[in-house]
Structure formats: C-alpha cells, structure tokens
Amino acid sequence: MFGKRTVPPDPASATMPWSPRLPESVPPEARAPEGRPAKPTHKAAKGAAGAPTKGSELDQRLQAVKIAVFNDLIDSVDLTELGKLDIAAVREEISDIVSEIISMRSMVLSAVEQSLVINDICNDVLGLGPLEPLLARDDIADIMVNGADEVYIETNGRIERTDIRFRDNAQLMNICQRIVSAVGRRVDEASPICDARLADGSRVNVIAPPLAIDGPALTIRKFKRDKLTLDKLVGFGTISPKGARLLQVIGAARLNVIVSGGTGSGKTTLLNCLTSYIDKGERVITCEDAAELQLQQPHVVRLETRPPNLEGVGAVTMRDLVRNCLRMRPERIIVGEVRGAEAFDLLQAMNTGHDGSMGTVHANNPRECISRIENMIAMGGYTLPAKTVREQMAASIQIIIQAARLRDGSRKITHITEVVGMEGEVVTLQDLYVFQLEGEDGQGRIQGRHVPTGLRPKFWDRAKYFGLERDLAEALDEAP
Numbered sequence: 500m501f502g503k504r505t506v507p508p509d510p511a512s513a514t515m516p517w518s519p520r521l522p523e524s525v526p527p528e529a530r531a532p533e534g535r536p537a538k539p540t541h542k543a544a545k546g547a548a549g550a551p552t553k554g555s556e557l558d559q560r561l562q563a564v565k566i567a568v569f570n571d572l573i574d575s576v577d578l579t580e581l582g583k584l585d586i587a588a589v590r591e592e593i594s595d596i597v598s599e600i601i602s603m604r605s606m607v608l609s610a611v612e613q614s615l616v617i618n619d620i621c622n623d624v625l626g627l628g629p630l631e632p633l634l635a636r637d638d639i640a641d642i643m644v645n646g647a648d649e650v651y652i653e654t655n656g657r658i659e660r661t662d663i664r665f666r667d668n669a670q671l672m673n674i675c676q677r678i679v680s681a682v683g684r685r686v687d688e689a690s691p692i693c694d695a696r697l698a699d700g701s702r703v704n705v706i707a708p709p710l711a712i713d714g715p716a717l718t719i720r721k722f723k724r725d726k727l728t729l730d731k732l733v734g735f736g737t738i739s740p741k742g743a744r745l746l747q748v749i750g751a752a753r754l755n756v757i758v759s760g761g762t763g764s765g766k767t768t769l770l771n772c773l774t775s776y777i778d779k780g781e782r783v784i785t786c787e788d789a790a791e792l793q794l795q796q797p798h799v800v801r802l803e804t805r806p807p808n809l810e811g812v813g814a815v816t817m818r819d820l821v822r823n824c825l826r827m828r829p830e831r832i833i834v835g836e837v838r839g840a841e842a843f844d845l846l847q848a849m850n851t852g853h854d855g856s857m858g859t860v861h862a863n864n865p866r867e868c869i870s871r872i873e874n875m876i877a878m879g880g881y882t883l884p885a886k887t888v889r890e891q892m893a894a895s896i897q898i899i900i901q902a903a904r905l906r907d908g909s910r911k912i913t914h915i916t917e918v919v920g921m922e923g924e925v926v927t928l929q930d931l932y933v934f935q936l937e938g939e940d941g942q943g944r945i946q947g948r949h950v951p952t953g954l955r956p957k958f959w960d961r962a963k964y965f966g967l968e969r970d971l972a973e974a975l976d977e978a979p
C-alpha cells in the first residue's frame with residue numbers, strides 16, 4: 500500500500516489537495532483543522548477537472564508549500580520501509596519529516612498551517628485522501644464512492660450523501676490503485692474489477708471505467724472492531740429475547756445452519772454471534788473471501804481465499820479451501836459466504852460428521868435460499884439429478900436463519916426456519932419463528948413482533964440430547 504515502486508503516489512494529488520466540506524454530523528475530532536482552504540464549488544470542480552482551482556492567496560501559498568514538501572519527502576523517504584510500520588507510527592514519522600523539511604527550507608508557516616500541510620500530505624501519501632475522515636468514523640458501516648463527485652455513507656442502516664468529493668476521477672483512480680496494490684493487484688482498463696482489503700480489515704471493491712460509466716466506483720465495507728453480540732441485536736430489535744434464546748440452542752446443539760439474506764442484511768454479523776455458542780473445546784475452521792469473522796474460541800484456524808495475481812494465476816478459490824479444510828480434522832466448518840461450487844462440499848461436510856457447520860447465502864427468503872444452493876451446485880458442474888441434490892440439502896441443512904434489512908434501515912431476523920425433509924421432489928421447510936409486520940410508527944420506523952409459530956422443531960430430541968430441552972421449550976413458549 501505504501502510501496503514506492505509498486506504504485507508511486509501521484510504528486511499531482513499532493514499538489515491539489517482535497518478539502519472536503521464535512522456534513523454537520525461529523526464529530527469535531529474528524530473535522531479538518533480550522534483554516535482549511537474552502538472547497539471549490541461543485542460546478543468549479545467539474546468544469547476544471549484536473550486544473551488548479553482558484554483559491555485565496557493563502558490557498559495558493561499553502562499549495563506551493565505542499566508541492567515543495569511533498570517532492571522533498573518522496574526524495575528522502577523510502578515509503579516501502581514506512582509501510583512496514585503501523586499506520587499511526589507512519590503518520591508520526593511523516594509528520595516529523597515534514598516538519599523538518601519545512602524548517603530546513605525556512606518556510607514560514609503558522610502552527611495551524613503546518614498541521615494542515617502535514618495532514619494533507621499524510622492523507623495523500625499514505626491514506627485515502629478525502630476518504631480519511633470517513634474512515635476515522637466508527638459509526639459508518641459502508642462508504643460508497645460513485646465517481647469523484649459522489650460519496651455516500653451508510654450509518655445506522657441509512658444511506659446518505661456526503662459533501663466529500665475527490666478532485667477528479669484521476670485522483671480517485673489513484674487512490675483505488677493504492678488500495679488494491681496492497682493485495683498485489685492492479686486496476687486499470689484491462690482489469691477493471693478488483694477486490695481488496697484495507698489494512699484495518701475493511702473490505703473494498705473497485706470497478707473502474709469503462710465498466711463503471713461515470714468514473715471509478717469504490718465500495719468500502721468498514722471493518723467493525725467491536726462486533727455486535729446477540730444481546731445487542733436483541734437491544735436493536737433484530738430479534739426478540741426468546742428468539743435469541745432459540746438461536747443459542749441452535750448454535751449449542753450443533754445444528755447445521757445457513758444464514759440467508761441480502762447484501763448488508765447482517766448475515767456475517769449473525770454468523771459471528773452464533774459462533775459464540777460453540778463449545779470452547781471444538782476445533783473450528785473458517786473459510787472466507789476476506790476474513791471478517793471474529794471467533795472468540797481458542798481453537799480456530801482461519802483460511803482466506805486468494806485472487807489470481809497479475810498474470811491471472813495462483814487463485815485459491817473457496818472450493819479449494821473447503822476441500823482442504825476437510826483434511827484438517829475440523830469439528831465445525833464455517834464458510835463466510837457460500838457462492839459457488841463449494842456449496843456441495845459444505846453440504847457433504849455437514850453430512851459427514853462436521854455437524855454444527857455454518858455458512859451464509861445471498862437470498863431473500865428461506866425457500867429461495869434452498870433454490871440458490873441448488874443452482875450453485877448445478878452451476879458448479881455437478882451432473883446430479885435435481886432430486887439427489889435436494890435430498891442432499893434436506894439431509895445436511897437443518898436451519899435457515901433469514902436476515903433482512905427493512906425499508907426503514909433496521910435489520911431483522913425475519914425467519915428461523917427448519918429444513919424438515921422431502922415431500923416428493925420438494926424440500927420441505929417449516930418456520931419456527933417469524934417476524935410479523937404490524938405497521939409503522941410516526942417516524943416511519945417499522946413495527947412488528949417476533950413470534951414462534953407453535954410448530955414443534957424436528958430437532959427437539961437433539962436439543963434434549965444436548966441438555967437444552969428446557970431452553971428450547973422456553974424459547975418456543977408463545978407467551979411473550
């Protein structure tokens with residue numbers, strides 16, 4: 500990411516620093532220091548893409564200082580070496596060097612101006628320019644950049660547009676490049692799609708022109724350090740206390756679970772919560788595209804897929820991981836996102852002694868989840884009769900937990916559904932818990948209740964075997 504040789508920082512982006520106007524909601528500590536040059540208007544930025552924007556005397560003087568300091572900096576520091584330090588240390592180091600350069604060149608700057616210059620240079624050299632203040636905020640779940648002029652964020656389930664802009668698409672592209680070079684990738688016209696990860700674990704997707712028509716689209720799913728717990732989900736109304744109890748039983752009784760839901764519906768969060776009910780003594784292996792799960796167990800092996808390198812070779816797929824995982828004597832296998840042929844391997848694992856395995860699938864309801872998995876297996880090149888595949892699913896998957904992000908931005912578990920078996924050619928499902936929609940309150944927030952359906956789970960005896968019969972009975976008790 501900091502590599503001088505892989506992707507040299509674009510001096511142009513240091514010469515014309517961005518100056519975001521932050522929305523009112525930005526906490527003071529994330530704001531730029533007072534005296535930051537005013538952001539050019541939307542029109543001006545568009546009209547003069549790439550050309551210096553006219554500013555006050557001070558702006559131009561500071562910009563000149565920045566250019567000079569930046570050039571000195573590149574000459575004097577090996578950014579690759581710096582990249583080995585952690586980000587705070589790098590910032591400190593750069594600040595020191597920049598202060599030194601400023602005093603060596605006998606530049607006259609006030610303390611405020613100096614910190615302004617240092618900040619901007621740090622952001623341009625090391626950081627992600629205009630995105631830095633957003634990355635510093637803990638309340639943001641996603642950052643979505645649609646070309647240089649549009650930056651959206653998601654907080655508390657709501658998407659809003661920010662006033663932050665990039666100087667132009669070239670600066671944005673440069674930042675995208677810097678992000679993906681950290682995982683040894685390149686993004687350009689020839690390979691315009693790329694997944695990467697920030698140093699803090701945040702997941703990044705870049706899709707560049709010509710595929711993205713209005714400029715590079717950058718999407719960042721921010722990594723949350725303090726993961727949500729089931730208790731917190733209850734607090735948010737994502738699930739009722741009794742529903743949460745049912746989830747605990749499901750996790751502890753080693754049922755095979757698929758968490759189903761749309762993008763951002765809270766699948767990974769839920770999966771992570773469920774893993775906290777895994778017995779401490781179990782050997783758990785996780786397979787993910789980009790490690791997000793934070794298991795609290797002592798005995799966990801974390802595996803991660805790898806995209807192909809620049810020559811298009813060396814990819815390690817999810818399927819490779821799941822298959823390898825079976826040779827590692829796992830007791831449970833957890834697949835972050837089941838998307839393709841690995842579905843078949845996971846089902847087999849679930850069915851051959853690795854009970855309590857889990858995964859997430861992108862689907863809008865439990866029934867669709869089943870057909871999605873069937874499709875993944877069919878597309879994976881298995882020429883099995885549909886009925887065989889369905890039997891395999893019915894025998895392997897015991898629970899589907901459906902997560903959803905409702906139109907008010909709240910996340911709910913809408914179904915806890917049991918896979919019961921087969922009826923003819925069809926996989927039969929029964930809902931154990933559902934979210935009943937009751938309407939909206941004055942603020943447009945969705946109202947409803949989680950209710951048990953009154954059906955007796957097929958896994959009752961299993962829960963009993965694990966000493967969880969009472970918990971199960973209480974979880975399913977219809978009295979609120």
Ligand SMILES: Nc1ncnc2c1ncn2[C@@H]1O[C@H](COP(=O)(O)OP(=O)(O)O)[C@@H](O)[C@H]1O
Nearest residue numbers: 640732735737761762763764765766767768910
């Ligand atoms: N029940 C919830 N209530 C509020 N926020 C949630 C909830 N579940 C997840 N989130 C937040 O929503 C974002 C997306 O969650 P994630 O679990 O990664 O979704 P998915 O895996 O379905 O894409 C994260 O920032 C997460 O912290």
Ligand SMILES: [Mg+2]
Nearest residue numbers: 766767768836
């Ligand atoms: Mg996820």
